Amino acid sequence: MNLSIAPEVAKALEANVPVVALESTVIAHGLPRPRNLTTAKALETEIRALGVVPATIALHDGVAVVGAGDVLLERLANEAGVAKVSIRDIAPVLAARSLGGTTVAATVEIAAAAGIQVLATGGIGGVHRGAERSFDESADLEAIARHPVVVVSAGAKYVLDLALTLERLETLGVPVLGYGTDEFPAFYVRSSGLRLQYRVNDALGAARIAREQLARGAGMLLCVPVAAESALGRDEVEEQVRNAIAASDRDGIRGADLTPYLLRALGEATNYRALDANIALLRANAQVAAQVALTLCA
Template identity: 50%
Template sequence: MNLTLSPEVAEARAQGRALVALESTIITHGMPYPQNLETARKVEAQVRAKGAVPATIAVLNGDVCVGLTDDQLSELAQAKDVMKVSRADIAVCVAQGATGATTVAATMICAHLAGISVFATGGIGGVHRGAEDSFDISADLREFSLTPVTVVCAGAKAILDLPKTLEVLETLGAPVIGYGCDSLPAFWSRGSDLPVPLRADSAAQIAAAHKTRAAMGLDGGQVVANPIPVSAEIPAAEINPIIETALAEADAQGIAAKDVTPFLLQRIFELTEGRSLASNIELVLNNARLAAEIAQELTK
C-alpha cells in the first residue's frame, strides 16, 4: 500500500503540529461543481486559520493520499465515476489502482494510518429509516468502535433514523458528546427531541476524553456533535416535511444502498431551493473550526 503525505502534511507531522483530517466524499458525492471545490478550499482555510494543518484524504490512482495539493483538489472536484469507499471496499480500490473518495469510516481508517487523531466532517452516516426491513446501517457507526479518531460532525444526517442511530452507537460503546448542548444536533437543525448522552463545553475537555480513552486501553473513537450555527439553521419543523417528501420519492423510485444519501441530499437541495446546501457548507466550516481547536489541544 502506498501512503502518500502531501508536503504540507509531512512537514506538520515532522514538527508535531496539529493536524485535522477531512473527507473527500463531500467533494465528489455531496455537492455540485464548482461549489464542492470552493467549499473544500474554504474548509481547509478554516483549519489553517485556527493554527492547524488540513489533511484532505482520498485514494488517487491507488495511492492513499493524506493531504491534497490544490491541483489534486481541483481534479477530484471535477472527476467522474469516482468510487465512494468505506471499510469494505477501500482495499479493493487501492489494490486496483482506482480513484476513490473516502466516507467517514474510510477517512477515519486513513487518518489513523497517518497518525492523525481528529477529523471534521458534515454529518456521520447511521441507521437508515426502515432499517428494520432493509438492514441499511452505515459502516460509519461500527468504525467508531474500532478506530481511535475523534470525529466532529453536526450529528448524524437528518435523513436517517436518529433514535436508532443513537442506540447502535450506545451498543457499540461509542461516546456521543454534545458540544455545548444537551439535545442531539440534527444536521440542518441545532437540536432534536433526543438528549445527547454526554456533554463537553470546551475543546480541552474533548481532547482530554480522547487521551483518557487511549490511556484506559479503550478501542475506538468519539463522536462530537457540534450544532450548526444559529444563522445557518433550518428548523426541524421546516426541514422535516421536506425530508419526508424526499424519502417517499426515493422509495417510489427504488433508490437503495449507497445511492440513497446522494439522492436525498440532491432532492432536499431542490426542494429548499438551495438553502440546504448553504446550511451544509456553514456547518462543515463550523466543524472544521472546532476540530482544529481540539487538534491543537491534543498537541499540548
C-alpha cells in the same frame, strides 16, 4: 494499504503539530459544482488560520493520499465517475488504481493509519429509516468505534433514524459529546430532541475526554450544532425528508446512492437553503476540530 502522506502533513505529525483530517466524498459526491471545490479549499483555509495542518484524504493511483494537493482536489471536484469509497471499497479501488473520494468510515481508517487523531466532517452516516426491513446501516458507526479518532460533526444526517443511530453508537461503545448542547444535533437542524448524556463547552473539555478514549484505541463523536442563523426548522425538514424517502422508494434508490439522493432532494425542496446550511456547518466543524487538535497536541 500504502499511504502517500504529503510532506507538510508528515512533517507536522513528526513534530507533534496538530493535523485535522478531512473526508473527500463531500467534494466528489456531496456538494454540487462549483461549490464543492470552493468549500473544500475554504475548509482547509479555516483550519490553517488556527495554526493547524489540514489533510484531505482520498484514494489515487493505488495509494491512500493523506493531504491532497490542489490538482487532486480539482479532480475530485470535477471529474465524473469518482468512486465513493467506504471501508468495503478501499481494497478494490486501490487495486484498480482508481480515483476515490473517501467517506467518513474510510477516512477514519486511513487517518488512524497515518496517526491523525481528529477528523472534521458535516454529518456522519448512521442507521437509515426503515432499517428493520433494509438492514441499511452506515459503516461510519463501526469505523468510529474501532479507530482512535475524534470525529467532529453536526451529529448525524437528518435523513436517518437518529434515535436508532444513537442506540447503535451506545452499543458500539462510542461516547457522543454535545459541544455546547445537551441534545443530539441533526445536521441542518440544531436539535433532534434526543438528549445526550455528555456535554462539553470548549475544546479543552473535549480533549480531556478524547485523551482517555483514544488511549483505549477507540474513537468518539463530538457533535457541534449548526449555527442558529443557518439552521432549518425541524418540521420543515421532516416533511421534506418524508417526501424524499417516498420518492426514493418509487425510484428504487438503495445503498450508497440513497443518502446523496435524499440530500439533493432536500436541497431542491428548500430552495438550496439546505445546501447553505451544509456548507456553514462544515466550516464551523472544521474550526472546532482544529481547536481540539491544538489542545490535544498542547
